[in-house]
Each structure stands twice: as structure tokens, then as C-alpha cells.
Amino acid sequence: MAAEQKEMSFLGHLEELRWHLVRSAAAIFLLAIVFFVFAKQVYTHFLLAHLQPDFITYQLFCDFFDLFGMDSAFCSINFGEKKLQSIKVTSQLMNSIWSSLILGVIVAFPYILWEIWRFISPGLTEREIKKSRGFILIASFLFFIGVFFSFYVIAPISIQFLYNYQITEAIENSFTLESHIGLVTNMLLGVSVLFELPVLIYFLTKIGLITPAFLRKYRKHALVVVLILAAIITPPDVASQVIVAIPILILYEISIRVSARVIKNQEKNANKS
Known part of the structure; x- marks a missing residue:
């Protein structure tokens, strides 16, 4: 009988998870429909905006x-x-369908986090819930900072470099729609996910897989990994890679302090108990 109740409890959790996933998917698809309906405006003012010579980043860099x-x-x-x-x-x-879905995921990111939070929060203590209330806000803030950084810094630098790179005049650049939109959307998602590093380190520290001492010990190794990730995300020019690497390294240092704060709180709670 106890085994049957345990099984029902497990199936109940799966059912609950399914509905969280369904609601998240529904939010993404609803937003994707909106982006698809206004595809002309989305492409003109967002996805293809870097092809305009008067794009704000080009003007600021020039100044x-x-x-x-x-x-x-x-x-x-x-x-x-x-x-x-x-x-x-x-x-x-x-291309319009696929890009609409990707933009739907980006805009729905806070709601997806909220659904994840609703699923895991019943298993947390009141103290853990109280201390983790800012999770959605902080994670969403970091994510959209990544979107902003990739759209206004990484994408224009990369596009300017790639569109003007030419081995010889015998080769004419003629780019496809898929290659350009893929470059922009991959940067938006890739850089934004990398900006979630402090959040990831927080949870890895909470479950005991990461310590601040470990992060400090392998700081140089992390630098190499960050440069490799920057090389994957950006085109093969040193300037773009450095521009991507600097904020990620700053986030790494922030992550060390986040990890240290988690360990300090855990030790304080252990001493109280």
C-alpha cells in the first residue's frame, strides 16, 4: 500500500511537471505568434537592424x-x-517561424523561470523560499543584460567584421537570410545563457559541487574556457573575443563572491542548529 502511495505521488509530480511545461510552451507559442504576425517590423527594426549604417553602436564607436x-x-x-x-x-x-520561436523563448524567459520556481518551491523550506524570492528577478536581469550586450555590442561588431572580411577581390560576399539571422539569434541566446553564470554557481554551491576555493584555484583555467567560449560565439577576430570575454570574467569573479556568500550562510545556519 505504501509503495502504491509513493508511486501515485511520483506520478502526481510528473503530472504537475507536465502542466508547468505545457504552460511554458503555450507562453512561448503565443509570443511567437505575435512576432510572426509582426515579422516585417521585427526583421526591419531588430533582426536586420545591424545592416543599417546609422545603427547606434556604429555611431557611438565612431564618436x-x-x-x-x-x-x-x-x-x-x-x-x-x-x-x-x-x-x-x-x-x-x-526562417520567420524559427526566429519567432527563438524570440518567444527570449521574451518568455521570466515566465519560464516562474514556472520552474512554482514546481520546485513546494520542496523547499520556508527559510529557503524566503532567501530565494529574488531568484526570478536576478536571473531575468542577468539574462536580459546578456540580450542587451549581445545585440548592441557583440552582434554589430561581428557583423561589421564578417560583412567586410574578404580574402581576395576575386571572391564576392553574398550572404543568405539563414546565415545572417542564425548569427544574430545564436548570439542573443548564447551570450544571454553565459550571463546566467552567477545563478548556476549559486545552485552548484548550494548542492556542494562547487566551492569558492575551487573557483579561485581554477581561475586561470576558467580564463582559457571563457576565451574558447568567446571564440565559439563570436567571429574569429580578437577584438570581439576580448569584448565578450571581459564581462564573462567579471561575472566569474562575481560568482566567486556568490559562492563564498552561500558557504558563509550555510556555516552560520549550521552553527545556529
Whole structure:
């Protein structure tokens, strides 16, 4: 009888998890529908915005280098009159559907976190719930900082570099819609996930897999890993990789302090008990 109750309890948790996943998926699909309906505006003002010579990042970088009397390629951005190529009959339709889903995931991220929190919170103590109330806010803040950073810093630098890189004049650049949108969306998601590092370290420390001493000991190794990740996310130019690596290394240092704070709180609670 006890085994049957345990089994029913397990099935009940699976049922609850299923509904959390269903609601999260529904939120993503509803947002994706909105983005799909307004696909022209989304592509013009967001996904293809970096192809405009007057994009704000190019202007700011140009002004920055002008302050030091330095010439910069950002002051003479020119992507020419060429348009992105759509070489398959279904390319534009499938690309708009896929990009709408990705944007749906990005915008629905706080709600997805909230559904995850609703699922795991019944298994936490009142003290743990009280201390973790800021989880959704902090994780969402870091995620959207990553979105902002990738859209206004990494993407324009990468696109400017890649669109103007040419081995020889005998080779003409003619990019497809899928390659451009894939580059932008991969950066948005990839960099944003990397910005969740302090949150990840918090939970790994809570369950005893990570300590601040471990993070400090392998700081140099982490630097190598960060540079490799930066090389994967960005095009093969040193400037973009360094720009990506710097904030991630800052997040790594923040993660060390987060881990130390978790250990300190755990030791304090152990002494009280």
C-alpha cells in the first residue's frame, strides 16, 4: 500500500511537471505568434537592424575613436546595396517561424523561470523560499543584460567584421537570410545563457559541487574556457573575443563572491542548529 502511495505521488509530480511545461510552451507559442504576425517590423527594426549604417553602436564607436583622433571602420560603415539571399522556396517562411520561436523563448524567459520556481518551491523550506524570492528577478536581469550586450555590442561588431572580411577581390560576399539571422539569434541566446553564470554557481554551491576555493584555484583555467567560449560565439577576430570575454570574467569573479556568500550562510545556519 505504501509503495502504491509513493508511486501515485511520483506520478502526481510528473503530472504537475507536465502542466508547468505545457504552460511554458503555450507562453512561448503565443509570443511567437505575435512576432510572426509582426515579422516585417521585427526583421526591419531588430533582426536586420545591424545592416543599417546609422545603427547606434556604429555611431557611438565612431564618436569614441574620434575622441582619441583615431580612424575607425565604424565611421564608414557600408554594406552596399546587396540584399540577403533567399535561395529556397520556403526559406523566408521557415526562417520567420524559427526566429519567432527563438524570440518567444527570449521574451518568455521570466515566465519560464516562474514556472520552474512554482514546481520546485513546494520542496523547499520556508527559510529557503524566503532567501530565494529574488531568484526570478536576478536571473531575468542577468539574462536580459546578456540580450542587451549581445545585440548592441557583440552582434554589430561581428557583423561589421564578417560583412567586410574578404580574402581576395576575386571572391564576392553574398550572404543568405539563414546565415545572417542564425548569427544574430545564436548570439542573443548564447551570450544571454553565459550571463546566467552567477545563478548556476549559486545552485552548484548550494548542492556542494562547487566551492569558492575551487573557483579561485581554477581561475586561470576558467580564463582559457571563457576565451574558447568567446571564440565559439563570436567571429574569429580578437577584438570581439576580448569584448565578450571581459564581462564573462567579471561575472566569474562575481560568482566567486556568490559562492563564498552561500558557504558563509550555510556555516552560520549550521552553527545556529
